[in-house]
Amino acid sequence: MLSQSVRFPFTLLLSLTFLLSSLTHALARDDQRPRSIYSNVGITWNLSDAGQPLIEMSDESRSNLDLGFIFPFGQFGIHLSESLHYNSQTRRYLLMLLSDKGRRGNFVELRQVGGSNIFSPTSGPKIDLVDQGTVKVLNGSNGSQYSFIKDSEGALRCIRIQDRAGSSIRLSYNSAGLIDGLADNRGRTVSVNYDDNHVAFLVQTWNVETARMTKSWDASTSHHATKSTDTSSEEGPRFGLTKRIPRDALTTTYTREMASCDQMLARLFGGPGAVAAANSFEPVTLSGNYPVYRGDLRGEDGIFRPGHLSYAMHIYGSENGTGVTPLYIPSGFTSHSKAPTPTDSAVTFYYPRLGKLKNVTLAVFHVADFQIQNENGRIRIGNIGGRGGSFELYKHSHIEFYRGNTGLPSSSRRQALRIHPSLVFGTAP
Numbered sequence: 001m002l003s004q005s006v007r008f009p010f011t012l013l014l015s016l017t018f019l020l021s022s023l024t025h026a027l028a029r030d031d032q033r034p035r036s037i038y039s040n041v042g043i044t045w046n047l048s049d050a051g052q053p054l055i056e057m058s059d060e061s062r063s064n065l066d067l068g069f070i071f072p073f074g075q076f077g078i079h080l081s082e083s084l085h086y087n088s089q090t091r092r093y094l095l096m097l098l099s100d101k102g103r104r105g106n107f108v109e110l111r112q113v114g115g116s117n118i119f120s121p122t123s124g125p126k127i128d129l130v131d132q133g134t135v136k137v138l139n140g141s142n143g144s145q146y147s148f149i150k151d152s153e154g155a156l157r158c159i160r161i162q163d164r165a166g167s168s169i170r171l172s173y174n175s176a177g178l179i180d181g182l183a184d185n186r187g188r189t190v191s192v193n194y195d196d197n198h199v200a201f202l203v204q205t206w207n208v209e210t211a212r213m214t215k216s217w218d219a220s221t222s223h224h225a226t227k228s229t230d231t232s233s234e235e236g237p238r239f240g241l242t243k244r245i246p247r248d249a250l251t252t253t254y255t256r257e258m259a260s261c262d263q264m265l266a267r268l269f270g271g272p273g274a275v276a277a278a279n280s281f282e283p284v285t286l287s288g289n290y291p292v293y294r295g296d297l298r299g300e301d302g303i304f305r306p307g308h309l310s311y312a313m314h315i316y317g318s319e320n321g322t323g324v325t326p327l328y329i330p331s332g333f334t335s336h337s338k339a340p341t342p343t344d345s346a347v348t349f350y351y352p353r354l355g356k357l358k359n360v361t362l363a364v365f366h367v368a369d370f371q372i373q374n375e376n377g378r379i380r381i382g383n384i385g386g387r388g389g390s391f392e393l394y395k396h397s398h399i400e401f402y403r404g405n406t407g408l409p410s411s412s413r414r415q416a417l418r419i420h421p422s423l424v425f426g427t428a429p
Helices: 023-025 258-270 409-416
Strands: 038-041 043-047 055-057 070-073 076-079 085-088 092-099 106-110 118-120 126-132 138-139 145-150 156-162 168-173 178-183 188-196 196-209 213-216 224-231 275-276 313-316 325-331 347-354 358-366 373-376 378-382 397-403
Touching: 258 275, 258 313, 258 325, 325 358, 397 409
Parallel strands: none
Antiparallel strands: 038 043, 043 055, 070 076, 076 092, 085 092, 092 106, 106 118, 118 126, 126 138, 138 145, 145 156, 156 168, 168 178, 178 188, 188 196, 196 213, 213 224, 275 313, 313 397, 325 378, 347 358, 358 397, 373 378
């Protein structure tokens, strides 16, 4: 019987168990690449076909089967909602591995190898863990990698999986430590809603040519519903499905107009696959450490408090925050700072006229590889992910607009000078 100190939520999640025998047999052959479609009882993990959902639910997946999100780990499985445990006194990691189609769990102890940053078991499966400081990378015997970081409660959660073929999945969690979102490097997403810590509803999105497909699954009826939406009118991520909006939020709905504005800004400032957040809402598939709503708030005292994205925008290379995109700015600036600032890699550009407004300073923070150059008629200034706001599993740039030729204002002056990005380009929602 498991102790209460180690939470193993078999009774918390939807049944997503998998059949390991065929995968294990395939991976045992060194001349064969790892299979990218993993079959389960009631679910199929699909890492290769971007024209289909990331997971496929069958009628066997019922809410009364109380197992959790499980992913292949060589001849074992790893429970994606189970945290990685670390004992600071013994300097050892503890990991739960599953066998027998996810029905049995065994703890594996990983000990430090000499004085290195590598930890491995003294017996059992051939795996190792590399302690990279903020990130702990677990290497499986099938060539897959699992990256763990601490959440706000200090638990080590798996936030990224990458297999030997290069496919990757990003995970986010709710406040209870349950998976509320998945996204892969092909742009497919899975949003998860819970009822009393049991999966109640799943929504998946993926692209088929110019259409954005959406598929829902209702745990109460095992009902499937699929629809397509032309990407030109896509409303954007359905934020309310996976992360809560604060009760004191002034904006409670991410509208079609907001989505259109963000899509326009992504095309203006980023390369292919770029995602912009300029209307109070972050992309839903970001790490669980980041709230979905970062706009205006009104406290119980009635005082208005602007949020981080009330008058600013973020730009990402992908919806889950792990991609990299080039950074572009509009032409027409007459002066600019010579180099990025040393702390947060900020550069500024002054425009006599920018979009619909006159006399505007554009400030771009977290610029990597800064260099101003004309690229096919666009002005490229580098890439996202510079100093001050990014690390290896989370990359973005922060963009603000100020009234006047201000250079980079002091932090105390910025609030009074900021202009909402949608106002600059005449697309205010």
